[in-house]
Amino acid sequence: MGAPPQLTPEQRSAALAKAAQSRKRRAEIKSRIKSGDFSIDAVLELSNSDEAIAKMRVRELLEALSGVGKIRAQALMERLNISATRRIGGLGRHQIKELRNEFMKTTHAIRPGKLIVLSGPGGVGKSTVAALLRKSGDFWVSVSATTRAPRANELNGIDYFFISVDEFERRVKADEFLEWAQFAGNRYGTPSMEVEDALLRGENVLLEIEIDGAKQVKAHLPQAILVFLEPPSWEELVARLEGRGTDDPERRAHRLQLAQEELAAASFFDHVIVNDSVERVVSQLVSFAS
Ligand code: 5GP
Numbered sequence: 001m002g003a004p005p006q007l008t009p010e011q012r013s014a015a016l017a018k019a020a021q022s023r024k025r026r027a028e029i030k031s032r033i034k035s036g037d038f039s040i041d042a043v044l045e046l047s048n049s050d051e052a053i054a055k056m057r058v059r060e061l062l063e064a065l066s067g068v069g070k071i072r073a074q075a076l077m078e079r080l081n082i083s084a085t086r087r088i089g090g091l092g093r094h095q096i097k098e099l100r101n102e103f104m105k106t107t108h109a110i111r112p113g114k115l116i117v118l119s120g121p122g123g124v125g126k127s128t129v130a131a132l133l134r135k136s137g138d139f140w141v142s143v144s145a146t147t148r149a150p151r152a153n154e155l156n157g158i159d160y161f162f163i164s165v166d167e168f169e170r171r172v173k174a175d176e177f178l179e180w181a182q183f184a185g186n187r188y189g190t191p192s193m194e195v196e197d198a199l200l201r202g203e204n205v206l207l208e209i210e211i212d213g214a215k216q217v218k219a220h221l222p223q224a225i226l227v228f229l230e231p232p233s234w235e236e237l238v239a240r241l242e243g244r245g246t247d248d249p250e251r252r253a254h255r256l257q258l259a260q261e262e263l264a265a266a267s268f269f270d271h272v273i274v275n276d277s278v279e280r281v282v283s284q285l286v287s288f289a290s
Helices: 009-034 040-046 058-064 070-079 093-104 126-136 165-173 192-200 211-220 234-242 249-263 278-289
Strands: 115-119 177-183 186-191 205-208 225-230 271-274
Touching: 009 040, 009 058, 009 192, 040 093, 040 192, 058 070, 115 126, 115 211, 115 278, 126 205, 126 278, 165 177, 165 186, 177 192, 177 211, 186 192, 186 211, 192 205, 205 211, 211 225, 225 278, 234 249, 271 278
Parallel strands: 115 205, 115 225, 225 271
Antiparallel strands: 177 186
């Protein structure tokens, strides 16, 4: 066996930060299982996409369940042939099924929520749709982090978390984003922990993001439903982008060019909806989640 790889101080501190983050995540999940917020079913499902959960020991998961102490956890693991040190990510398909059956009898399992990713060219009206869905209460709408400066009508924590480039980089290194992308000179990212928590609570989640990010989400979470919002016509999209008045002319021209490229990406998506009526778009999205 060769010598272990030498880490640079930066790699070492990034690895330590990631380990601390995972520990924090596991402690949080355990306390939510204890409080009855998360079912075993939802945790097992999320372990497919959440590394911190996948690395949690099965024993810890079982002991966190209400009504299951050390003794019952040990007996159950022996009966299901699960070794004492097995981690959730290392469970076999058969063992997962047996565990699910075991707890289906005694606990009320929460169905994890659906994840809908709404994308499309800038100016097509995604944020209007997202705002309506947030108001309707049918979706938990994710708030992204961005390095862009706030526009006059935007509020920190509501429209975006406005953060510095350094802070954004720190979060990328600490693996805190489900996806992130560069768009028109700024960076945008979806905080993963909040999204996963909402799904575990059984809430339907909406991400309103650009196309590159949507593809990343599908790669991490194949169950995500990707929806592409199209303008009724190119002319209408141009009129919307020109009429926005929040960007300078150079930025507007750049956004138009980007929009042209973005429109070509529709075929990658699970559904394409034309935004000719916001209400119709909203009701279609709600139907995808039910
Ligand atoms: P704006 O600057 O106009 O608010 O957003 C520019 C683009 O970034 C829009 O297409 C918007 O959907 C997208 N966007 C917003 N948040 C995120 C995010 O977290 N990730 C990605 N990939 N795109 C985002």
